[in-house]
Amino acid sequence: MTVQTLLTRLNLLGEELHQREEILVLWTQLRLDYLRDPAFNGQQFAAWAFRNVHSKTLELVTAATYAEEIDSLRSEIARRCTNVCARLKTTLGVFMFCFGTTITSSRPCLDALNSLQQSHPDVSISQLYSRFLQIPTDGPGRKGTQKDLARIRLAIQSFNPDIWNRQQPRRAESSSAMHGPAAEAGPEPQPDTAPEVLAAAPLEHETGVGLDDEVSNDEEEDDDNQGRAVSEQRCSPSMELHSPGSDIAFGHDNVDQGDISMDAAMGAYTDENQDSNDDDGEDPSMEEDEASLFEPASTPSNLHNNLSTILEESSSQFAAVDTPERARHSLPLMASPADDASPFNFQPDPEDFGTDHVFSPIRLLSDGVLTRRHRKRSFSTAGLQPKSGLHSDSAISTPPKKRLLSSPSPETERIMSTKETSKNPQRTALEPTMASLATLLPESWVNDLVIHTISRRLTSARVGVVDSLVFCANRSTRLRLRLGQVVFKDEVLIFLHEPGHWIFFRWLRASGVLEEYDSMRPASANPPGAEKVKAFLRWACDEDDMAIKLRQVKCPQQRNGSDCGIFALCFARRLLDGDEELDDIIDAEAERKYFAQCLFTSRNLSLKPSELRKIGLAVPCDRKLRARQVLYFIRRRxxxxxxxxxxxxxxxxxxxxxxxxxxDSDSVQQAGLAAVISSLHEGHVTSLASALQTATMVAAAAAEGEHERDLRDKLQQFLNALGKDKDPLVKASSSSLHDQVLRGSLVALRENASIALSMWEARSHQPKVDAEALKRSLYDEYAMCCAFLVALEYAVCKFRRAGTQKRTETVAA
Structure with a gap:
C-alpha cells in the first residue's frame, strides 16, 4: 500500500474518532512507509504530516504517541504548555509532535511564546511552525538540544525581535557586573568536590548574556530567578507558590492541588530556610566561599538527592522543654498559619518527585565546617505550620517579630539568644544515616556519621563542635577562617577518632585548658591523641606558641571494646545538660537506644536514660511484659x-x-507512656525506611522512562539520517564486494531500525509502572512519618510535664 493510499484512508477516518485502534495502526504503517519511500528522502515526516494529515486524526495520534511524555511534564510546565496551546488553538500532543520535547519542557521558550501571543495574537501554529522549519539547523552554538532552542528563538524573534531579549534583564546586569573593576582579580577557585552527605554548597545563580548560556541552563535555573524575570515583565508582584510570577502571566492564579498534596507530605522534611536564602539579598558568591571548605575525595552520587535530610536542633530547644514556663504556656498541636511558635513546620518544596533537573543547593547552615554538594529536603521538629502562607512572595515584607508584654525571664532570654545565634542548624542526609543506624546496635562500633549527626545538635552560642571528619580535611586558609567562629567560642567539644577508639576532648578557651575524657584511660600522661588536638587548636587559632594545658579527667570506663563512641557522646551530653553527674554509671545498651531515637527525630523528642530511671519501674518493650506489669499493679492496688x-x-x-x-500509679502510667513513645519511634523509623524505598522506585521509574525516550529519539534521528541519502541499491554501476556489503548493511540497518521504531510505538501503548501510584504511596508514607512526629511531640511533652508535676508535689510534701 502506497503512502498516498494510507494517507487517504487515514484522512477519511478523521471524523470517525471512535475507530481509534484502526487509526493508530494506519498511522504507524504510514510513518514506516514514508521512511521507506525514496520519493520522500530528505524530508521530515513531522512537517509533511502536519500539512497533509487531517487535524482531528493528528490530534488523536499525537495524544496517544506522546502520552508518556505529557504525563512526565512537571505540573507548572504542563500549565504553561496548556495555556500556550490554547492560544495557538492546538493540542499539547500536536505541539510536542512539531517542536519536540526539548522546547516543550523549556520555561524560557514557553515564556517567550506567551509574550509572542500577547504581542501578536493572530500568530497561528502553522505560521510559527513554518518559520521554525525555515531556520537552518546549522549555526553557531547549535549543538544537541541547543539546536532546537536556537531555532525556536529565531522563529519567535522573526515576529518580534525584542521578545526573548526581555527575558533576562537581571542576567545581563549581573554579567556586566562581573566584568567591572571589582571583578578583575577574580574569585578564589572553588573546590570541585565535597562530601555529599554533610552540607550543601550555597545556591549560585547562573549568569549569562547570550543564547548559548541561556539554552544550556534553561532547565537548571532557579525557580525564584525565573519568577522574578516574568514578574518584572508583567510589572506586578506575584503570590504563586513555586516561582513568584511564573503562573500569573499564564492566567493560572491557583496552585495545582497535586503539587500541594505531594509537597505537603514532605512538609516536616522540608528545608525551612531554603526560600529565605534567596530573598535575603546576600551575595551567593560569598556563601560559596564559606560553604566549599573541605576538599576530600568526593563520595559516590546519591540516588536520593531529592529526598530528605535531618534538621538538627540546638541544645536550647532541649533546654526549653522541661521548664515550668513551657508547661504553663504550652502550644496546641495544630497551630494556625499566623502562629509562629507552633511545634512543626509544614512548608511545600517546589521540587516534585520523578524530575531529573539539577537540584538546587542550600546554604551552609551552622557552625559545622563540612560541606555536601546537593540541596536536600530536611525535616524540622520545631513547628507544624509554614513560616509564611502557601501563597508567599519575596516582595511582601515579613511580619515584625513578636514582643513580650512583660520582661522575659533570664531563662527565656538565654533560650531566645541561643536560637538567634543558631538560626541555621546543620543537616545530615537521610539515606546514609539510615544505613548508619546499624552501627548503634549492641557490640557495634559507632561510625563518623552518627557522631557527626548527634554532636551537631550540641552546638549553641557558646559551644562549638569539631568532630573527627575535620581532621581528615585539607588544612587550608579558608578552612581556618571558617573554623574561627567555632574554636573561639567559650567551649569547644572535640571528637577524635584514633585507630579503633573514640576520645572526647573539651577545650576551654578562657583558661587555655584542654580536658580529656577517655573511656579507656591511657597509660601515659601525654597521649598521642592529645598532641594531635593541641596541634590542631594551635593551627585553627593561628597561634603556634599558644599555651595549652592538658587535664585528664576521671570518667566512667567502658567494659568492652565497642562502646567508646557511645561513652564520648554521653560525656559531651552530661557536661552540657547538667542534669546528670559525670561519674554516674553509663548503661551502654540504653544509651544506644536513645541515640538511635535521636538520629531520626531530635533530642527533644527522645527520652534520656536518666529520665527513664526516674520512673522507678522498668519500661517493658514487649506486650506480654506490659500486660504482666499492669497485672502486678492491679494486685498491688x-x-x-x-x-x-x-x-x-x-x-x-x-x-x-x-x-x-x-x-505506684504514677510510675506505672509513666512506664506505659514511655513504652508508647518507644513504639512511636519504631513506627517512625519503619515508615521512613519504607518511604525511602518507595522513593528509590520512583527515581528508578523516572530514569527508565527517560532512557526509553532518549533511545527512541536517537533511533528516530538515525532513521532520519539514513533517509537523507538515496537508496544505495540504485547505484548498480558499482559491483565491488565492499560496495555490495555496504549497500546490504545499510538496507538491513534501515529495515531493522524501522521495525524497532514500530515496536517502540506498540510498546508505548502497553501498561507500565504507574508512577503516579508510586508518588501517592510515597506521599502517604511521608504523611505517616509526619503523624508519628506529631504524636511523639505530644507524648514526650506529656511525659515530661507529668514528671515535673510529680517532682513539684514531692518537694511540696
Whole structure:
C-alpha cells in the first residue's frame, strides 16, 4: 500500500474518532512507509504530516504517541504548555509532535511564546511552525538540544525581535557586573568536590548574556530567578507558590492541588530556610566561599538527592522543654498559619518527585565546617505550620517579630539568644544515616556519621563542635577562617577518632585548658591523641606558641571494646545538660537506644536514660511484659485498698500508704507512656525506611522512562539520517564486494531500525509502572512519618510535664 493510499484512508477516518485502534495502526504503517519511500528522502515526516494529515486524526495520534511524555511534564510546565496551546488553538500532543520535547519542557521558550501571543495574537501554529522549519539547523552554538532552542528563538524573534531579549534583564546586569573593576582579580577557585552527605554548597545563580548560556541552563535555573524575570515583565508582584510570577502571566492564579498534596507530605522534611536564602539579598558568591571548605575525595552520587535530610536542633530547644514556663504556656498541636511558635513546620518544596533537573543547593547552615554538594529536603521538629502562607512572595515584607508584654525571664532570654545565634542548624542526609543506624546496635562500633549527626545538635552560642571528619580535611586558609567562629567560642567539644577508639576532648578557651575524657584511660600522661588536638587548636587559632594545658579527667570506663563512641557522646551530653553527674554509671545498651531515637527525630523528642530511671519501674518493650506489669499493679492496688479500707493502720501510716499508692500509679502510667513513645519511634523509623524505598522506585521509574525516550529519539534521528541519502541499491554501476556489503548493511540497518521504531510505538501503548501510584504511596508514607512526629511531640511533652508535676508535689510534701 502506497503512502498516498494510507494517507487517504487515514484522512477519511478523521471524523470517525471512535475507530481509534484502526487509526493508530494506519498511522504507524504510514510513518514506516514514508521512511521507506525514496520519493520522500530528505524530508521530515513531522512537517509533511502536519500539512497533509487531517487535524482531528493528528490530534488523536499525537495524544496517544506522546502520552508518556505529557504525563512526565512537571505540573507548572504542563500549565504553561496548556495555556500556550490554547492560544495557538492546538493540542499539547500536536505541539510536542512539531517542536519536540526539548522546547516543550523549556520555561524560557514557553515564556517567550506567551509574550509572542500577547504581542501578536493572530500568530497561528502553522505560521510559527513554518518559520521554525525555515531556520537552518546549522549555526553557531547549535549543538544537541541547543539546536532546537536556537531555532525556536529565531522563529519567535522573526515576529518580534525584542521578545526573548526581555527575558533576562537581571542576567545581563549581573554579567556586566562581573566584568567591572571589582571583578578583575577574580574569585578564589572553588573546590570541585565535597562530601555529599554533610552540607550543601550555597545556591549560585547562573549568569549569562547570550543564547548559548541561556539554552544550556534553561532547565537548571532557579525557580525564584525565573519568577522574578516574568514578574518584572508583567510589572506586578506575584503570590504563586513555586516561582513568584511564573503562573500569573499564564492566567493560572491557583496552585495545582497535586503539587500541594505531594509537597505537603514532605512538609516536616522540608528545608525551612531554603526560600529565605534567596530573598535575603546576600551575595551567593560569598556563601560559596564559606560553604566549599573541605576538599576530600568526593563520595559516590546519591540516588536520593531529592529526598530528605535531618534538621538538627540546638541544645536550647532541649533546654526549653522541661521548664515550668513551657508547661504553663504550652502550644496546641495544630497551630494556625499566623502562629509562629507552633511545634512543626509544614512548608511545600517546589521540587516534585520523578524530575531529573539539577537540584538546587542550600546554604551552609551552622557552625559545622563540612560541606555536601546537593540541596536536600530536611525535616524540622520545631513547628507544624509554614513560616509564611502557601501563597508567599519575596516582595511582601515579613511580619515584625513578636514582643513580650512583660520582661522575659533570664531563662527565656538565654533560650531566645541561643536560637538567634543558631538560626541555621546543620543537616545530615537521610539515606546514609539510615544505613548508619546499624552501627548503634549492641557490640557495634559507632561510625563518623552518627557522631557527626548527634554532636551537631550540641552546638549553641557558646559551644562549638569539631568532630573527627575535620581532621581528615585539607588544612587550608579558608578552612581556618571558617573554623574561627567555632574554636573561639567559650567551649569547644572535640571528637577524635584514633585507630579503633573514640576520645572526647573539651577545650576551654578562657583558661587555655584542654580536658580529656577517655573511656579507656591511657597509660601515659601525654597521649598521642592529645598532641594531635593541641596541634590542631594551635593551627585553627593561628597561634603556634599558644599555651595549652592538658587535664585528664576521671570518667566512667567502658567494659568492652565497642562502646567508646557511645561513652564520648554521653560525656559531651552530661557536661552540657547538667542534669546528670559525670561519674554516674553509663548503661551502654540504653544509651544506644536513645541515640538511635535521636538520629531520626531530635533530642527533644527522645527520652534520656536518666529520665527513664526516674520512673522507678522498668519500661517493658514487649506486650506480654506490659500486660504482666499492669497485672502486678492491679494486685498491688487491691492490697492498698484493703489496707486503707479496714482502718487497721494509724493515720500516719494511712497517709504513707496513700502516697505510696499514688506514686505506684504514677510510675506505672509513666512506664506505659514511655513504652508508647518507644513504639512511636519504631513506627517512625519503619515508615521512613519504607518511604525511602518507595522513593528509590520512583527515581528508578523516572530514569527508565527517560532512557526509553532518549533511545527512541536517537533511533528516530538515525532513521532520519539514513533517509537523507538515496537508496544505495540504485547505484548498480558499482559491483565491488565492499560496495555490495555496504549497500546490504545499510538496507538491513534501515529495515531493522524501522521495525524497532514500530515496536517502540506498540510498546508505548502497553501498561507500565504507574508512577503516579508510586508518588501517592510515597506521599502517604511521608504523611505517616509526619503523624508519628506529631504524636511523639505530644507524648514526650506529656511525659515530661507529668514528671515535673510529680517532682513539684514531692518537694511540696
Amino acid at each position: 487491691r492490697s492498698y485498698h484493703e489496707l486503707l479500707r479496714d482502718g487497721s493502720a494509724g493515720s500516719a501510716s494511712t497517709e504513707h500508704i496513700g502516697r505510696a499508692a499514688a506514686a
